Amino acid sequence: SQQGEEDPQALSIQEGENATMNCSYKTSINNLQWYRQNSGRGLVHLILIRSNEREKHSGRLRVTLDTSKKSSSLLITASRAADTASYFCATDEGGSYIPTFGRGTSLIVHP
Amino acid sequence: EAGVAQSPRYKIIEKRQSVAFWCNPISGHATLYWYQQILGQGPKLLIQFQNNGVVDDSQLPKDRFSAERLKGVDSTLKIQPAKLEDSAVYLCASSFEGYGYTFGSGTRLTVV
Numbered sequence: 243s244q245q246g247e248e249d250p251q252a253l254s255i256q257e258g259e260n261a262t263m264n265c266s267y268k269t270s271i272n273n274l275q276w277y278r279q280n281s282g283r284g285l286v287h288l289i290l291i292r293s294n295e296r297e298k299h300s301g302r303l304r305v306t307l308d309t310s311k312k313s314s315s316l317l318i319t320a321s322r323a324a325d326t327a328s329y330f331c332a333t334d335e336g337g338s339y340i341p342t343f344g345r346g347t348s349l350i351v352h353p
Numbered sequence: 354e355a356g357v358a359q360s361p362r363y364k365i366i367e368k369r370q371s372v373a374f375w376c377n378p379i380s381g382h383a384t385l386y387w388y389q390q391i392l393g394q395g396p397k398l399l400i401q402f403q404n405n406g407v408v409d410d411s412q413l414p415k416d417r418f419s420a421e422r423l424k425g426v427d428s429t430l431k432i433q434p435a436k437l438e439d440s441a442v443y444l445c446a447s448s449f450e451g452y453g454y455t456f457g458s459g460t461r462l463t464v465v
Contacts, residue, residue: 249425252443277400283458284456285396287453287454330395331397340398341398342398343388345393345394346395
């Protein structure tokens with residue numbers, strides 16, 4: 243079963259703009275992770291946020307987590323063409339600690 | 354550190370044939386995962402190993418899929434016989450104590 247669901251399914255922006263992707267999930271989690279996948283490649287781990295954290299930053303990435311709404315958002319600031327990829331959130335269901343992925347958001351950044 | 358290695362990178366087979374994929378995790382990572390990613394979808398867990406023992410294989414189609422991790426290091430995933438719907442990217446990942454998952458580049462399987 244897929245725990246996290248990303249929204250929107252596709253996002254097209256111009257270089258320099260900010261990109262925001264959302265993830266909603268159904269059951270309680272221990273951690274939520276965001277991954278990037280370039281076309282035809284493996285997944286790259288971006289950020290892990292624990293259930294007791296509300297916000298984390300990594301370079302141009304900002305992740306927020308609202309456990310009351312069972313949702314998370316990934317913000318990419320000052321986007322670049324190289325950010326073009328699919329972005330997935332992965333949640334662990336209950337105490338499993340096994341990441342379960344959504345369908346992803348396809349981001350296209352136009353130069 | 355070296356990443357998760359997978360081979361082959363690509364494989365094309367006819368339906369009803371068999372195929373095997375190989376994964377070498379990051380040194381010291383006790384946990385190894387195999388995921389199946391169908392085009393346009395997110396990865397779906399097939400099996401999780403802790404050292405050489407199976408932790409979760411509830412979503413592995415055991416009538417045709419098998420996996421092993423002898424000696425708790427390398428792992429192989431086999432499909433026999435393959436069906437058209439098995440066409441997907443097969444991803445291997447490893448982690449240390451359940452955090453910081455590292456994925457390999459995957460094997461793209463096409464069944465014709």
